[in-house]
Amino acid sequence: GWNIRYEFSSGDLDCALQTLRMFVLDAAASGGGHQILSATQEEGAECVPWRALRYMTGEIHYGGRVTDENDRRLLGTMLEKCYDASVVSAPGGHAFGPDGSYAAPRTGDHAATLAALRALPQHDPPEVFGLHASADIAFNLREGRLLLDTVLSIQPSAAGGGAGAGGSTKEQQVVAIAEDILRQLPARLEVDKASVTSNPFAALPSGHDNSLGVVLAQETLRYNGLLSTLSTSLTELVCAMRGQVAMSAELEAASNALCNNQVPDAWQRAAYPSLKPLASWVANFRRRVDVLADWLYTGQPAAFWLPGLFFPQGFLTAVLQNHARMSRTPIDRLAFCFDVLPRAADGAAAPAGGHGSRDSKDLPGSVTSGVIVTGLHLEGAGWDERTCALAPPRPRQMTAPLPPVHFRPEEVPAGGCTAGDSDGGMYACPLYKTSVRAGVLSTTGQSTNFVMHVQLPCAAGTDASTYVLSGVAALCALDGDE
Template identity: 45%
Template sequence: MMTLRNFLDEQDFIPWPALVYVTGMINYGGRVTDDLDRRLLMSILAKYYNPDVLDDSYKLTPSGVYRVPQEGDLSLYQEYIRGLPITDTPDIFGMHDNATLQFEMQESKKVVDVVLSIQPQVSSAGGGKTSEEIVADLAKEIEEKMPRILDRENASKEKDPFAITESGMANSLGTVLGQEMDRFNKLILVVRKSLKDIQMAIQGTIVMSGDLDLMFTRMLNNQVPALWERYAYPSLKPLAGWVKDFLERVEFMDRWLCDGEPNSFWLSGLFFPQGFLTGALQNHARKTQIAIDRLNFGFNMSSVTDVAELGGQPENGIYIHGLYLVCAQFDLEKKMLIESSPGSMFAELPVIHFEPVENYNPPTENYECPLYKTSVRAGVLSTTGQSTNYVLNMSIPIHPDTDPDFWILQGTAGLCALDD
């Protein structure tokens, strides 16, 4: 502290940028491994480390409840502190009022999950179905909906996704399709076998193993069996929503295989969207003879919400649909981010043109919106130092009355999949 004080005393004026850098990038930022977390840290500091805090009219929150109190004696500061709300409101962190509702929903879900985990599994005494009958019927219903294995023999003859391109190179997106098919086929086989086993275990024809017993409990509680999660993509959906989503993903892959590349790709339907985006860049690099390490995606926001309205594929890059926004909405007319409506937890994004650009530099007036696979956002750190749940940043226009820091503090992000 004395070192910092001496540093300030030596200056003719307060070096605000230097203070922000030392505090955010060295003292605290050195302990932060995620660049997006460091960006948030810098945005928070910017609210307090700026010349405006010396002005008596400066407010730390739009409501004016939180502010820098005027200079005075101890009793003045005590009176100001006593007047603060007992519970901090979201605006002190720069967040929308919806954050309170989101927090309460998360806490309620935790309570429900605990109650479900400790409730006794007793047989029905009132003429209803027993637990065994409920799970057996559910397993049979899901088994009847199980899709066929994705077979390369069913690939389109006219629009073969695995065909060699005009440049004489393999289609990178075809390679991605093959890898995704292998992952989905493994998951289909695991789900199909476990559904047969759980029905046989309930009937007593095979031993109820530990995995099957856990599967029984989770199916009874409308939760995805851990046995499936080991082979599945990241998802926070309950069992009913997971099955519906799983069938839609396999259907998308089957259409891609049998009908050729779609006009717009459902990025959320993939196991590994990062690999798919790299494949799209690789195709463009081979087409234009530009080194792939010099290419990045630019983002052209459209007002199209129905992929059927697309006339075809773009000349360069790919169309992406099926993404969502949290902590913000997208104005289709003005094609920019706007604040969330009260009670609106998420909003759909329109079709986005991911266009490869050489030496791309995102516009500084745009918001670099991170895209995650699920709302948890966190994940295992990869070799790049980024979360495995993170996909990429999308550069999205924002309202001219706001700046990127506003959306950073709001926690605005894109999601591939919702929780339900």
């Protein structure tokens, strides 16, 4: 579905209907009503100008409200299904949805229209909108979490003072949680202790600066800053709970969040985007630092765990910069091509322990350019190992792991297709940091939660529009444990 909830109004619908009526009547007046039924995709003086009709509706009437580029693609795909010659020329009438229950009456009289409306189901199944049946489950889970979070936010805080026998006060619970997290915090990352034999900051063979080394230094700085925030916040919270320092509003909010298994707002402001509850968030944070420490102290890994980075967009840009310097190609002429590797390459993925593969022999074939990325998940679709293509998700499966992907820089000819284009049986799958998908609109016109488009092969008998309507996306991080 949509990444952002838009406030489409009845005025938008009225404008779209008036434009549709005007175009259809003009086509009927110029060539007769029979010409409409024989209209094709090509515009002519005697047929409905479908392309212009889609543009007016998608770019002007509704498009003015749609700010997300991937939502604009979804809107255009929806209109291609509705504003098309097949809608009026299909034998037996056109139906939306696989079961044919949403079909327009062939006659336009009042009685037939009322009968068709009364025959519509009371509940709209997700398949009518191009979504998988699991979309209903995902929606209900999301609404359930929102309800529980609301209930937790309004419940009264436990009173201090004497607790019942065998019980504990809120202060004791908060202190226990805070001290447990403090014990789990990893050590700070020390750049001056970086590997000497496999120096991750070493220059490229061409003599140019290593852009990945710059990314590593920036990520180290960010994680050290987050470590300092967590350590300071938890230490002050323990002291405040013991009455050694004054309790501030921020510390009070942090104590309530810890009791509710939520990440405090002060931590979220200093951290990367994440929807995980507190326990999963702490475990994921330790794993991130461990993977970064492995890169820093033992050298560049054979594969990179993309979800472990604060700013994955900067990492991917650095990969292009390194290739541009090595090949002496302008960076604006480079784009990524994508090869999904066999699942056997999953030895490169960071396991529960945290570290990625250090040996390129674990990977299928040598990688002479680009990087191998692991840790991605598909939402709204699965992955068929046999055909190496997208596949429908399994029943009740919300997400599916994506095998390691080789991000391979290639020179793009001038005027070539952009990264978001889907062509040749490929789907330009949007990659997001979290499942929320929406984020702050950046100067590029994309959400800050959006990373890039990854070209993935479509299953046989499907095209890119199938996955656009299904809202298929790749995610760096899941909402719970991974």
